[in-house]
Amino acid sequence: MKNYSRYAAYFAPRPGPLAEFADAWLGWSATDGREVAHPDIPGLPAPVSDLTATPRKYGFHGTLKPPFSIVEGRGRQDLEAAVHALAQTLHPVVMPSLRLARLGGFLALVPEGDTTDLAAFAATVVKELDGFRAPAGEAELARRRAAGLTPAQEAHLRAWGYPYVLSEFRFHLTLTGKLPTDDAERVRAALAPVMEPRLPQPFVVEDLCLFGEAEDGWFHLLHRYALTG
Numbered sequence: 001m002k003n004y005s006r007y008a009a010y011f012a013p014r015p016g017p018l019a020e021f022a023d024a025w026l027g028w029s030a031t032d033g034r035e036v037a038h039p040d041i042p043g044l045p046a047p048v049s050d051l052t053a054t055p056r057k058y059g060f061h062g063t064l065k066p067p068f069s070i071v072e073g074r075g076r077q078d079l080e081a082a083v084h085a086l087a088q089t090l091h092p093v094v095m096p097s098l099r100l101a102r103l104g105g106f107l108a109l110v111p112e113g114d115t116t117d118l119a120a121f122a123a124t125v126v127k128e129l130d131g132f133r134a135p136a137g138e139a140e141l142a143r144r145r146a147a148g149l150t151p152a153q154e155a156h157l158r159a160w161g162y163p164y165v166l167s168e169f170r171f172h173l174t175l176t177g178k179l180p181t182d183d184a185e186r187v188r189a190a191l192a193p194v195m196e197p198r199l200p201q202p203f204v205v206e207d208l209c210l211f212g213e214a215e216d217g218w219f220h221l222l223h224r225y226a227l228t229g
Helices: 017-026 076-087 116-128 138-145 151-160 181-198
Strands: 006-011 062-068 093-095 098-103 106-111 203-205 207-213 219-226
Touching: 006 076, 017 181, 062 116, 062 207, 076 116, 076 207, 076 219, 093 116, 098 181, 106 181, 138 151
Parallel strands: none
Antiparallel strands: 006 062, 006 207, 093 203, 098 106, 207 219
16 A cells, blocks of 8 residues: 555545536646646636646645644554544535635635534544644744744644644635736636536535645545545
8 A cells, every 4th residue: 555745634526527627727636646638718817837836736625634744653544544434423514605716815716605514524624633643843833934823823833733724724725826916816707707617506525535645746535535424
């Protein structure tokens, strides 16, 4: 069984119009472990490959438990068993839909409606899998702090190895790297009419997906566990 440098628990849509288009948009299918040709969309301020360079290697996903190295004494099989068991205790989260939005300079899909249940779901995943996370090194902590963290974010970084969890969590599916305001608006205008017909109604988080980061830095979908709690 192949081991990976880091693992993460993500949401990833099941095969369908959204997943197919998003893989092409990013240029990488984490499900198939291969590059995908970008779509031809008029009106963009730059090539799709440039717009999506930052998020490409992660694949199309919504972060639940951010990437982490496994603590000494645990292995991939242990983690897989734990994620499987956890998925059997959790039930699907249903939201009205997704919408295209700008978050901190990048474009992403975010859920419509009350996100209370989704936030609670993500918090459970973060906490229940934390026993597998090796402590973040000083270099990683410094890199996170360089962005400028609030006291709450600093507390989460110390406790959970990542600043944007629990009270600081906001579910999103990243579509671009950071863009200037004008470019972001142009991308949104060009992408919206292509993306919107593919957005699910309702939007259902129905799986817990285990991803692994290969030695080359590219993320792969290892297993999809249905939520059956």
